[in-house]
Amino acid sequence: MANLELTESDGGRSYCPSPGDLVVVLLPETPSSGFRWHLDAVDSEVLAPAGDSFRPDRAGLGGGGTRQLRFTVVGPGRTNVRLGLRRGWEADGPASRRFEVAIQVAGD
Template sequence: MAEISLGQQDAGGTRSARPGDLVRIHLEETPASGFRWQVEEFDQNVLEPAGDRFLPPPGVERGGRGRRELRFSVVGAGRGRVRLTLRRPWQGVEAAARRYETTIEAAPGS
């Protein structure tokens, strides 16, 4: 199993993977503003959500800027797109402050 780490610089790109790999997407977020990264779309034939957590900077407990880590397990071969939006949970997708999209190209396992 390989771990694939993606960030803002990888938006719009395609990464290679294999079933069993773990994809970690790290994006900047300030939860106190009410805006949080939300999963809007992913290909269930290729990816499965594997967790979501906020990582504050060292020494900061609450209220500050940090990173949201969204994890996906690669569960099948194929081309799977992930779409995320930075928005307030009570507002619709059209109110998103930012968007993130990446594609995972999963080759058949060995």
């Protein structure tokens, strides 16, 4: 089992993890602005969401940090992980920024 860590600079690329691997997406975020990264699309037959957390860059309120979204590779197939940076109360609104990667998991 391996960890595949992806950052904003990895967007638009394709990756081929193995079943049991953990895919970790690390994106900059400032929650006090009202904007957070939200999962827009993923095939849960290929990648199962395994957690979402925020790590501040420094102690104190109002600062930025890193949003960490984790996915466990659970089956073969292809899926795109699509994330949008938007205000929570505008869930259906357009994202101010987007992140997307393609994941291909080989079958047995």
